[in-house]
Amino acid sequence: MASAAATKQSKDVPYHLVYWPGLPGRGEHIRLALEEAGASYTDTAHTEGCIADVLAFIQGSQPSDDINTPLCAPPILRHGDLILNQTPNILLYLGAQLNLVPDADQYPGGQYRVNGLALTALDGLSNEVHDCHHPISVGLYYEDQKVEGLRRTEDYVKTRLPKFLGYFERVLESKVSGDGPWLYAGQLTYADLVLFQCVDGVKFMFPKAVAKLQREGKFPRVFALHAAVKERPRIKAYLESPRRQQYSNGIYRYYEELDLEG
Amino acid sequence: MASAAATKQSKDVPYHLVYWPGLPGRGEHIRLALEEAGASYTDTAHTEGCIADVLAFIQGSQPSDDINTPLCAPPILRHGDLILNQTPNILLYLGAQLNLVPDADQYPGGQYRVNGLALTALDGLSNEVHDCHHPISVGLYYEDQKVEGLRRTEDYVKTRLPKFLGYFERVLESKVSGDGPWLYAGQLTYADLVLFQCVDGVKFMFPKAVAKLQREGKFPRVFALHAAVKERPRIKAYLESPRRQQYSNGIYRYYEELDLEG
Structure with missing residues (x-):
């Protein structure tokens, strides 16, 4: 993607992730891309006073330069002079930088x-x-x-979860x-990493529903993708390291009353 | 954006939008980009039997080729061999094709x-x-x-709507x-068109809240952007044409009980 090269960022410049501590959250999608690529990066989640770093962006004292737009919410990625937010936007950038999209000549339009x-995946298996x-x-x-949460969860587990897992099975x-x-072109892309994290979170939040789907043999390819990402050497080492945040009060939470079978 | 050129689509090939009839919806963001650029396009919303066209993609009989991925939901854009969905993804493609992003050499990283x-804008002023x-x-x-809708709307109008309008005022x-x-680089980009449509929809759905904000002089630059897009010659002609769908039972709906002041 020539447009990424046009940002004039050297691939040797380390990446810097600005995100809340104590939960995987949407920042996790960024971490997984950086980890799979073996990229050099720092992560505010592991630095003291990181909440002030995040708030500086939300409240507008950062970015303080004349080239980056104000940002609404984390995750935020700084790479050299470039500061971006919005999870799918950061992934789009990293996909090109870290070769997590297929070659554009061989797969025209592949990055789209x-x-x-x-x-x-982010819409249906994270935001929802x-x-x-x-x-x-x-x-x-x-x-x-x-x-209201219980009512929404009843619908989600019964209709939305199978809809989106079914869509990815179809892909x-x-x-x-x-x-x-x-998912695409016979090679690992950042979309696979995103789907891994979404399925991983859903398994944590809705273990009964996922167990039932697996017992019934539903969506075998989606669960196989989850297992295959987990076994990637760098991802496996990352998941076992203290860099991986435990699920807590983020997107994927365990509440017994929401752990429905569907 | 060389990656767009790499899809080998000629700019002379007309675009084809697949979307539900009878409402602006998320398809409207695609239409506004095509209209502002004066691009040649067709729109299923104005063709007979269009619901079957949309359903063919949702149910998986389309795309029937070996290069495009199955698609989950409209809007869907076909351009030559390339078939894409997801509103921000289609806009990313069109931004590069139709020069609705700044020049990459002059504004490195501008497309991101x-x-x-x-x-x-789509998260905070459309999905929410x-x-x-x-x-x-x-x-x-x-x-x-x-x-539940009333309870959510009370919160939205009081806290989320000013939060997102405030963010764009800050930009x-x-x-x-x-x-x-x-919004960016002193030139119209597709992000301006997206924000226009979001503000336009919010004005339709929450006229009392917007009137109060305007009375209080809040977010003057956001409302000025809305007015400026509306006066773009091609957009103005489009909005007055039958190609523009009326608001009905889509994202932006008028319910008297949800028309709160905030």
Whole structure:
């Protein structure tokens, strides 16, 4: 992607992720791309005073230069002079920088197909899951929207979860997925990493529903992709390291009353 | 953006939009980009039997080739051999094709900044608005989630709407917005068109809240951008034409009980 090269960032410049500590969150998609590529990066989640770093962007004192736009929310990636936010946007940039999209000459338009797959996974298996415990307001506690949360979760587990897993199963069955466990062009792209993290989070939040789907033999290719990403040598080492945050009060949370079978 | 050129689509090939009839919806963002650029395009919303065209993609009988991935939901854009979905993904492609992003040599990384702005507008001023009338399930009627809808809307109008309008006001105040009414680099990009449509929809759905904000002089640059897009010659002609769909039962709906002042 020549446009990424046009940002004049050297691949030797380390990446810097600005994100909340103590949960995987949307920042996790950025970490997985950097880890799979073996990229050199720092992560505010592991530095003291990191909440102030995040707030500086949200409240507008950062970025303080004349080339980057104000940013609304983390995750935020700094690479040299370039500062970006929005998870799928950062992934689009990293996909080109870290060769996590297919070669553009061999697969014309491939970066758009990968972007489309990542956007759909984030919509259906991350944003919609967050709304299961926060259907009314992100500004209220879960405890203040439990009734609505249960109602939304009942629908999510019954209709939305199988819809999106079914969509990705269909992609994996299609000819464009190619040989092997990946979504597109027979090679690992950042869309596979995004789907891995989404499925991983869903397994944590809805273990009963996922166990039932697996017992019934549903979506075998999606679960095989999850297992295949987990065994990538760099990802495996990362998941076992303290750099991997534990699930807590982020997107994917375990509440017994929301652990429905579907 | 060399990657767009690499799709080997000629700019002379007309674009084809696959979208539901009878509402602006997310397809409207695609239409506005095509209209502003004066591009040649067809739109299923104005063809007989278009619902079958949309369903063919959702149900998987389209795309029937070996190069495009299965697609989850409209809007869908076909350009020559390339078939894409996901609104921000289609806009990313069109931005490069139709010169609705700044020159990459002059503004390195500009396409990522524009993509980030568009994603944030779609998140905060379109997706979150849709959830005001559908907080529990897209599969249920509004009438079956009215109580929850009112509760969500109270929060949206009071906290989320000013948050996102405030964010874009901050972008427009920043140096990177440049001279004139636009978000980035002193020139119209597709992010301006996205923000226009979002503000336009919000004005339709929440006229009391928007009137109050305007009375109080809040977010003047955001409302000036809306007015400036509306006066672009091609957009003005489009908005007055039958190609522009009226608001109905889509993202932006008028329900008296949700028309709160905030």
